Amino acid sequence: MLYPLKFNPILKDKIWGGQKLKSLLNKENNLPNVGESWEVSDVEGDTSIVSNGSLKGKSLKELLETYQADLIGEKNYEAFGNKFPLLIKFIDAKEDLSIQLHPNDELAAKRHNSFGKTEMWYVMQADDDSNLIVGFNQDMTSEKYLEHLESKTLTKILNFDKVKTGDTYFIEVGRVHAIGAGVMLAEIQQTSDITYRVYDWDRVDDEGNERELHNDLAIDAFDFNMPDNFRVNYSKTINESNEMVSCPYFTTSYLEVSKTICKTNAHDSFLIYLCVDGEAEIVVNGKSEYLKKGQTVLLPAAIKNYQITSKKATLLEVYV
Structure with a gap:
C-alpha cells in the first residue's frame, strides 16, 4: 500500500553556498557551504532514498520500477517510463550564482541525452537589497550579447530584480538568469542537471582555479526574443490551491x-x-x-x- 513518501535530503556543497539550509530549514550537515538540498531527485547518481514508513531505504528509481503508474500516474508513466520527471530543491545563495541558462529538450537530448531544464523559483527568504537576475534590461541580439561578454560588461545588460519572500519567477529554457547573494528559495524543475555557465564573476576556488564556462554551447541555447513575462502574479486565497x-x-x-x-x-x-x-x-x-x-x-x-x-x-x- 502506497502512502505519503518523504526522502532523505541530498545536500550539495557549493562555492556560493551558505548555512541557511541548516539554520532556517534544519538540514543537519557538516558541509562548509551548503548550496542545495535536493528533496526529490532521479538524477543519475543522486537518486532520492525514502526516509519514512515501510518503504524506508528504497530508492525513487526502485519505487518507479515497482509501482509504475500507481506512483506517478498513467499518462506520466506513458510519457516518462521509469524516469521521474521532476527535480525539487531548496537553494541558499550566500554569494551570487554564476550567470547561466539552460538548453531546451531538443538541444539537451541531442547533446547530453537529458531533458531540458524549465524551472521556477519561489523566494522563501531574502536579505535586504538581495537580487535575482532574470533576462536582459534592454532588447538583445546575439551580436550585442557577445560584445558585452567579450568586454566583460555583461552585468550592464542584465536585469536585476530586488526580491522579497513570496516573489515567484518562471525561468524558461533559453533565458539568462542567476540567483543573487542573500536569497533562499524553492526550485521546481525538470529532471536535469544541465547548466550552461556564461560568467562566474571571475571568482576562483581554494586552488586558484576558475570554474568551467560553457559559452560555445550557450550561444545556441539563448532565446534573445523572449518577452519579460518571468514574474509570476498569483492570488493567495486561504485554504484553496x-x-x-x-x-x-x-x-x-x-x-x-x-x-x-x-x-x-x-x-x-x-x-x-x-x-x-x-x-x-x-x-x-x-x-x-x-x-x-x-x-x-x-x-x-x-x-x-x-x-x-x-x-x-x-x-x-x-x-x-
Whole structure:
C-alpha cells in the first residue's frame, strides 16, 4: 500500500553556498557551504532514498520500477517510463550564482541525452537589497550579447530584480538568469542537471582555479526574443490551491492552510508538497504524516483523497 513518501535530503556543497539550509530549514550537515538540498531527485547518481514508513531505504528509481503508474500516474508513466520527471530543491545563495541558462529538450537530448531544464523559483527568504537576475534590461541580439561578454560588461545588460519572500519567477529554457547573494528559495524543475555557465564573476576556488564556462554551447541555447513575462502574479486565497505556474512540465499552486481541508487528486499524477512556512499534517486513510518548514512529501498518484490540517502553513503544491 502506497502512502505519503518523504526522502532523505541530498545536500550539495557549493562555492556560493551558505548555512541557511541548516539554520532556517534544519538540514543537519557538516558541509562548509551548503548550496542545495535536493528533496526529490532521479538524477543519475543522486537518486532520492525514502526516509519514512515501510518503504524506508528504497530508492525513487526502485519505487518507479515497482509501482509504475500507481506512483506517478498513467499518462506520466506513458510519457516518462521509469524516469521521474521532476527535480525539487531548496537553494541558499550566500554569494551570487554564476550567470547561466539552460538548453531546451531538443538541444539537451541531442547533446547530453537529458531533458531540458524549465524551472521556477519561489523566494522563501531574502536579505535586504538581495537580487535575482532574470533576462536582459534592454532588447538583445546575439551580436550585442557577445560584445558585452567579450568586454566583460555583461552585468550592464542584465536585469536585476530586488526580491522579497513570496516573489515567484518562471525561468524558461533559453533565458539568462542567476540567483543573487542573500536569497533562499524553492526550485521546481525538470529532471536535469544541465547548466550552461556564461560568467562566474571571475571568482576562483581554494586552488586558484576558475570554474568551467560553457559559452560555445550557450550561444545556441539563448532565446534573445523572449518577452519579460518571468514574474509570476498569483492570488493567495486561504485554504484553496491558487495556481502560480502551469506549463507542459509541471503545475505549481500556492496553498496557505489555516484549518482542516479535504483534498482530492483528480490529475492522474503524483502530488508533491513543499512546506515553505509553518507546519502541517497530511492524513491518508487515518494515518498522519507531518510536514515542517523545509520538508517535502510526495503523494503517489494512487492516493486520491486526503486531508491537510494546520493552524498556519504555506505549501507549494506540484503535479505534472
